[in-house]
Amino acid sequence: MAEIPSMRIAHCSDVHITEDYFALPLHRLGWRRWMALAELTVGGRARRYARAPQALAAIARDAQAAQVDHFILSGDLTAYALDAEFSGARQSLGALAEDPRRCTVIPGNHDVFTPGSHRTGRFAKYFGHLLESDLPEYRREGAFPFVRLLGTEAAVVGLLSARVPRTPGLSYGVIGEAQLGGLAALLKDARLEGRAILVVVHHAPLNPHGRPDRWHHGLRDADALLKLLPGPRYAVLHGHIHRRYHHPATADRPHVFGAGSSTESGHEGYWLIDVADGQVSGGQQQTPAL
Template identity: 40%
Template sequence: MTRILHVSDLHLEDGFPGVPWKSFANKRLVGLANLRLLRRRLFAQARQKVDALADFAREQGVDLVVCTGDYTALGTDAEIAYARRVIEPLTHAPQGFFTVPGNHDVYLQDAVRAGWFEKHFGEFLRTDLPEYAVDGPWPQVWLSVDGLALIGVNSARPNPNPTLSNGRIPDAQLDALARILDDERVRDRFIIIATHYAPRLANGQPDRPHHGLENADALLEISCAVQRGVIVHGHVHRRYHVWVAESHLPLCCAGSTTHEGREGLWVFDVEEHRAVATPGRWDQLRYILEPDQAFEIFA
């Protein structure tokens, strides 16, 4: 059995020492005001929770950790460096740490141009099938765990307009994903497709256009090629899972694993003939599983 822990939207932040003021002459000023007014309180314990998460992973015998992005608040170089330091204990799972960025990690063009996410998280961005990498390392594919294929598609992009936080998987990545799912080295495995944005909300409906995944329908259609697997994501700060008519795979949203009062996570136990998803939550000082709310992905 392989046990996978899925977390998301950690939103770590340690103030902005040394960040030049010109970095705020844009959408970050709105983001900073929002952070000071509201977000900072909601994520005040984020660092302690990530430490507790690493304890939880160890105690629960987690083999592999998957994080679906949004490590930061405003995607500055200093924040990404800080987040990378904080998550270090989480990256020690025996089979590794698999990740995709969130929109807050590529908040504005300056972050993308400078490659801050790649600079600090580059060691996790590798693919076992480089022939399909069409957009930097994306889609990234890990085949290192027996019986499992992890596929990350990057749906995060800068949104300079303060009213927008939507995403899109570039068409070239989607085309590559379709070919990956048809590859004989992949198709018989249990497949975890990870991306930041939610293809559907908890009620099975698409997210609002200014917040959602533009080409969610195309992703779901391509995912129909998968026999056994799950789509994991974050961005919506509520933990949920939903089965939708457009895909054979359940969608599992970890929500935000550190958001005060809404902390969520998923644990997937994958065996050859069975896979079970168990949600987890924060319980004052530690994370706990909720086995009474577990469901079978296939059996």
């Protein structure tokens, strides 16, 4: 008999709310975004995400209608970290993003695309209230790792892997020894005993084929992360790779859920992930009602 889920989590990622770059003065964009204009035009990114605000709003509405217990967005809210893009993502999520009890959001590499966006805390301006922690003593790098205790069945742990790239085209991620040490310590905390642990990080520990991602795009300390999370009690929820997939847990490895790009035209979607008896029991792919 199938386990009856006691908790349901919605997971989306890489929503890439995109401003009209050609309506902005070039001097405001900076050289990194100048290079990205080719991706927006020739690469077709602007066209693929033209309706991203509407798609994200639909996902948020669906999640609330389904009465999910928690909503997770694992980074890349923006195209290239403009203030208006963060504002648009916040507006699309609406009331769902007002309460850390209901929503967890972490930054992706596109959300720290320029040194200025990182230095001025642009992500935190709109989503910093969602980085609160129920166990703040385990923070090791700014707000990370943060912990959200969900009822008595689950906990969400947020990690930071997104770093300002040295140059566009280098989009690998690093969690770092400090955060991994904090994660290792908090996993031993008695307040997490018996709970399913859902670890949210932007970069993918495994690609769709179950192998490490490319060196310039992947999570550099993926192995160290996965070794801390053995078995179906644990899941890693990520984005970055624009494909939606699930690697089930094994005895020595957690579930891995890649949410893909949830608002890309023709590929809109997200995960509903079930928790039962203190373990992650499975997930179903969903398409929003646009």
